Amino acid sequence: MVDKFVGTWKMISSDNFDDYMKALGVGFATRQMGNMAKPSLSFSVDDQGLICMRSQSTFKTTEVKFKLGEEFEEVTADDRKTKTTFTLDNGKLIQKQCWDGKETTLEREISDGKLVAKCSIGKVTAVRTYMKEA
Template sequence: MADFAAGTWTLVDTKNFEEYLKAVGVGMVMRKMAAAIKPTQVIEVTGNSWVIKTLTTLKNTVLEFVLGQEFDEVTGDGRKCKTTFTLEGKKLTQVQKGTPDSVITREWDGDSMIMILSTDDAVCTRTYKRAT
């Protein structure tokens, strides 16, 4: 079981988020609003079933998935994609097939979670700390 991932995670640092949002097609107004907020992620794990809730003052999203099973995702900015999650060690990889394709990884090290969002034209790094 992925106990290392379960819990509440608060954003403490972000690099190139606006550039990533622009690369995936998010408009300027939404990019500015999204870049100004600090999301909290609540992660629940039961076997291969995961729930990731992203909570913000702008919009909340919920991803419910089973590792290795593709599903239809509508991203927080409204993009539609086919998404699959896989777990290798303490690294959760989210592959989004859409326009454009994107890969999001979350990797845990104790009380830190590093989230890397990448597409062909941009890479963003977001650092989260476990909430106490």
């Protein structure tokens, strides 16, 4: 299940994130902050199987709680209001966000002890890599 994601992860690299945010429609000032932020990402699971994903940086902290396969309304760090669904597919945690006729997919997987997040919208993909904190 999602057990391998549980814990706190610190971002160590981010590639093409500005182009990804542009494709999402994020404004210049918010993109500047997003590019400077080095968020930590933490995952936990409660007794009822509710998964909590928390992204924390000096600029903003966001938290979503979800069950796999159940759509919910999410307000993203850049204030988009999306219909979001998380699924698990071949060990990858897939987050699909839909809003205003647009769709983005965030695919997270553990590879070589790192959490690799591929963020895609249309033909634009950003890759953000995290190391687990001790």
